[in-house]
Amino acid sequence: MISTLRYHSYQHPSPAPPFTPTESSILSAALRHVPSHGFSTTTLSLGARDVGYLDISTNLFPRGVFDLVNYHLVTERLRLSQKVDFSKFEDGTKRLSTPAKIRVLCAERLRANSPLINRWQEALGLMSLAGNIPASVSELAKLSDEMWFLAGDDSHDMNWYTKRATLSGVYASTELFMTQDTSPDFEETWKFLDRRLDDVKSLGSSVSNISSYLDFTAHAFSNVLRSKSVPFF
């Protein structure tokens, strides 16, 4: 998996945002045309025109419309830390658990897709093109890393990898489900999300049940050997 945020510093400012001001202005203007024109070159040209550039300036984007998709993914990921306020869900003494925070973060990020949801399948299509897969997967990994970080997870062993992998799976499948969801305020999507998160939780608990069983058996075995005065036990 690709490293996501090489050394996060609290003292030194973060590196410059990944988009130049020109790129940001064109792409953010273009996003407003997505509901009517979809993820298409027309949308990009309309965005450029809106902020006073010629149609030709869409050549700034070598990956074409995928750059528009990528802009949405990157900016929404970076915006997540400012948008989510856990204190809204906490009252004084009760703090949110890490899984509960993950649920809040997932829902918040999915909601950011809702203005584009009718056209989001086109974006998913673009992301799954062979040439775009590395960038899309890397962006998904960064999103899931961001969520675990904001949720306050401090894993530092192989859990680091399994947590990010499972959350990526949950998020990607829920995002796909959401494009088909016609229920009011995406109620079905939130139910789907809860079911996926529960699945992951039960997977995690069965893994830990198995390992505590093995641990217990090993200790019992070692005690038997100890009672027989086997060397080293």
Added chain:
Amino acid sequence: MANRFIATALPKQLRLATRVQYSAAPYVSMRGLASDASAASSSSAEKVHPPARPLTQKERDFLESAIRVNQAGELGANLIYAGQYAIFKNDARLRPLIRHMWDQEVHHLNTFNSLIAKHRVRPTAMRPLWNVAGYALGVGTALLGEKAAMACTEAVETEIGGHYNDQIRALLEMVREEPELLKRGELKELVDVIREFRDDELEHLDTAVEHDAKGAGGYEFIFNAIRGGCKAAIWISSKV
């Protein structure tokens, strides 16, 4: 039999890890970080340290791989001592000695564990391999005898001591133009941590030499083979 050892020693190590608490005052707690005033992770930390210049990509890469490789190294050291302890735990003379060195390594590992989480550094993906290799090295050299175990300690600590020195040199080089970064802040804390740990490791090295590491049968071979292995492990952990 080696599997059996792994099964007993790992939980023990975990129990120990909860006992020794890492305490470095200025670090912002990771838990509940996002809850404080709408996830103001950077602003709360800036109160502790004045903002500094942005780090270059190269410096970020260096800091990332340094923290990852140090965590992996301390993990390996813990497992080596865990392996040696499993063999020497009935030896009244060696038991407290190894226990002492192991306790220090646990403190080092906890420190780097929290640095990994704090600075969002990806931990090494080779952990399962280091788990087995480190423990096997500890058990293996201890089974060869006390002197071979000490030769192993000497080789590992020589390599780690040198590695920490290289890192301190690189960090000092990084802030050569800005001496104020060495007065307070993240880089100063990192340099201090590495200096302290380097001194601990060199103390272990002295201990090993005092216990006649050089008198081990096949000393040259054990020493050089383990040093080479450590070099390779350091290189791999800095990448993966």
